Amino acid sequence: MRVEEFDYYLPEELIAKYPAQPRHSARLMVLDRKDKSIKHDIFWNLPLYLQEGDLLVFNNTKVLPARLYGKKPTGGKVEVLLTDYINKHEWYGLVGGKGIKPGLVIEVAQDLRVEVLEQVEKAKFRLRLLSEDPLKALDKHGKIPIPPYLKREEEAIDRVYYQTVFAQVEGSTAAPTASLHFSEELLQRLEDHRIKKTFVTLHVSYGTFKPVKVSNVEEHRVDPEYVKVPKETVELIKETKEKGKRVVAVGTTVVRALETAGYEPYEGWTDLYIYPGYDFKVVDALITNFHLPRSSLLFLVCAFGGKDFVLKAYEVAVKERYRFYSYGDGMLIL
Missing domain, CATH: 2.40.10.240 (QueA-like)
Structure with a gap:
């Protein structure tokens, strides 16, 4: 596969310079892989697309002022x-x-x-x-290492909003951005809908965002990153699967953590690189932001949602003026 197949047109004004406030007011595009439908909503209404007993898996890493x-x-x-x-x-x-x-x-x-x-x-x-x-x-x-495409210096708002509300384990140099949309109120709303949650740790590093410099997708490599999938998370995943419910990965880092661990607790390093053709073992649904063209993150999302469907959704997102990248809107792929 050629890397340029994962290119798309993005007007610069659609790159979000600042976060949505409140967090849960960010827009949510809902992609259904079965009927190839695309719906438009906001994160506050996420519980309406999930079922009682589904399991949300978050990354509890904490961004350091690196x-x-x-x-x-x-x-x-x-x-x-x-x-x-x-x-x-x-x-x-x-x-x-x-x-x-x-x-x-x-x-x-x-x-x-x-x-x-x-x-x-x-x-x-x-x-x-x-x-x-x-x-x-x-x-x-x-200083908080906000992404260079924001084209501004760190501001007081970044200390709060470039961090998840449940950040706990210090070690990241970038935020697990899909989780930035979850406010305390939204987490409570999900709990009220009896949607479960659990955590893994993956310290997001430069390797996650390393530019792809090869011509063929298969030739790229991602750098190893520290990951921990605890026993209690694995037990909850198994229980969820046994009940016929879905494991919903919140972010690409969670996908890589869960797919590295499989159905066993794991602590160590992962250089798992996911691109179209990968066979997912654990993850049933994915929440993720809109990623840079030609990036390993976009390859992963295309592997999960289907390349043509995901790239079509990106075209729709541009047309509908969604906000892109770290502080931007997100999508749920079912």
């Missing part, structure tokens, strides 16, 4: 973007500036320095955070 500004011992300015969680002290990251090499220590603040351990790729390095409490120091001195 963009740091510091200086070298010579006084030269350096920007560091932590991209891949290894542990709370060690990360992979992109370092901008001249003369970046192993052994360099970048001072961000009195209580936070960054040591360059090794060069991995051209501007990507393995880094150590030198701090008594790295996560606390990041929270204090870092």
Whole structure:
């Protein structure tokens, strides 16, 4: 399959620069794979498309303020973007500036320095955070790494809205965006409809958004990301399936976590790359945002919803002026 088959036209004004407020007021496109119908609604009405006993699976990762500004011992300015969680002290990251090499220590603040351990790729390095409490120091001195296509600096609103309401496990450098639409009120409404929920953890890294630079879809690779699918989640999935109900993945990261684990608890790393032709083992329905053209995220959505149907839905979304990307609207694929 050629990568250009996953291209589509998007006017720049449809890229959402700011989140919908309240979260659940974002638009929801509902795709039915059986009859190929497309309906238009909002996230608040999501319970109307699900059934009692269906199971929503969320990613409870927490976005860290992973963009740091510091200086070298010579006084030269350096920007560091932590991209891949290894542990709370060690990360992979992109370092901008001249003369970046192993052994360099970048001072961000009195209580936070960054040591360059090794060069991995051209501007990507393995880094150590030198701090008594790295996560606390990041929270204090870092900036939320909002996507570059927003074409603006971090604002106070991003600290709240570029984070899910149930974010718990620190380690992501980007939000699991499908979950951003879920307010406390919507979660309560789903519970009132007896729709169940559970969690996995996948720390979203640069690898999720890595540009596809090959011509053939099959040749692309995604970088490994930390994932945990706990025992209680696996038990709930099995119970849901036994009752003939659906496992609804909220976001592409949840799909990759569940399909990596199968029906066993799992903690480790995943580089599972899903594109059309993949045979889904666990996921029955998917909630996801509108993704960039030619991206591995769009390949995954096309694998689940059917390439022609999903790309047709994207055309409809442009025509109906849906909002795209991280702060944009979403779709439910049944």
